[in-house]
Amino acid sequence: MQAVLTVIGKDKTGIISEVSSFLASKNVNISDISQTVLEDYFAMIMLVDITAATVEIAALSEECAELGHRIGVSIHVQHEDIFKAMHSI
């Protein structure tokens, strides 16, 4: 199962490193990644495979939100279908 992980916040050093090592610790594989910085605003979108993850998507979402809180960015993890449903026919 794939999920979309978004990281939004003020840019600073080490955001990708923090997030990706956290995901590795949960056995979540990163399938694709895109990142943009607009002025000081950091937006990263990852497509992650959670089939082999050690936690369910709902729990992963909560733990990522906590991680985001700790490093000062906003992190969401959502089932990819919500984006497919809303933005493609």
Add this chain to the structure above:
Amino acid sequence: MFNTGEVLETINMIEREHLDIRTVTMGISLLPCIAGTAKKTAENIYDTICKKAEKIVKVTYELSREYGIPIVNKRVSITPASIICAPFASKSYLIGKALDDAAKAVGVDFLGGYSALVHKGMADYEKTFIESIPEVLADTERLCSSVNIGSTKSGINMDAVKLMGKIIKTAAEKTKDNDSFGCAKLVVFCNAVEDNPFMAGAFHGIGENSTVINVGVSGPGVVQHAIENNKDSDLTELAEIIKRTAFKITRAGQLIAKEAAKRLNAEFGIVDLSLAPTPARGDSVAAILEEIGLESVGTHGTTACLAMLNDAVKKGGIMASSRVGGLSGAFIPVSEDIGMIEAAQRGTLCIDKLEAMTSVCSVGLDMIAVPGDTPDTTISAIIADEAAIGMINNKTTAVRIIPVIGKNVGEEVNFGGLLGKAPIMPIHKESSELFIKRGGLIPAPIHSNKN
């Protein structure tokens, strides 16, 4: 990979613009529960609801965490109870109590369907049932009631309209210590729909499957924001923007509805494409109309803006869902929409303008507080006016009016939560008594004869 802009748009809608799934409602047929006695039937009802809706709260919680979209309300609707209670109508309150207990046991905030359909005629058992409504609403917490008194096909049952004026006044009296709250749980319909997921008017029609999931989406804030970003667009362009926004909102609803149905062993029923406001700022239908260019909702131009909005929401939503139903349109409840509340307080929004608005949007006069000494015949006449709009225009109209006992124009009533607060609105003082006393049936309109 997803388009960055699209992903961020969805997140923005949820985080900042109050996009949510307003309700996941499980419709349950209670026909198999009818037994020889009221007591046994009540037991069967309690057991059936507890079994079928056991997981509704858990499943919706999981869905909202997985998809990252809030699901605000979990509800149950049932077969119109007057049918269930027909053999023992004088003991209908026992069924009402069992329904309320079941709603509490499964953890839903409202259960709809303490209802009767009397649009053409009212049998004795139905009259007895309807007369039980005020007491049942006063004695229960989560039960909602509705009565269908007219339809395009059958006309308006004015005897039922007359009775409902009295029932609403009695319900207000019986809950007068609580700002006549009983009336907030009672809707009078013309052309009631059988698959409405929204309260207080939800019930599970007898033409429906045994267990279905109906979902109501919402997102006035999202539409308002989309219009805000297009200040220079003309109305043709605005209609397109609203359509596109409604499409996206509805697709989210369709996804949740299908997944919820699968996990709850129910059939996917419909998605109701409604713009349902809440008293929160940024979640208001009135604010959309004002964003289009009105200084205040209620002023000249309101009906035209609402007509355009309502139509665009339907057009965008219909393509987004395989099954559309319920009320599907913009809701304009006064107490549940901060923009409507403020316009009513200013005096810009009056009942007459609201009535005009209901001819171009879904539902009708909703959550309107009026003086507690309003005569029951005046309430009946207000119902008759709304029903006439519904009957002639082949659409659903409803009246959820609260004569707040002990309060008058200039005062306010506060129901709290999603039901919000409302100023007591002035109504016409001139009597409609002789009209209502005539009773009988207003015949169905000529254009109902389509066969």
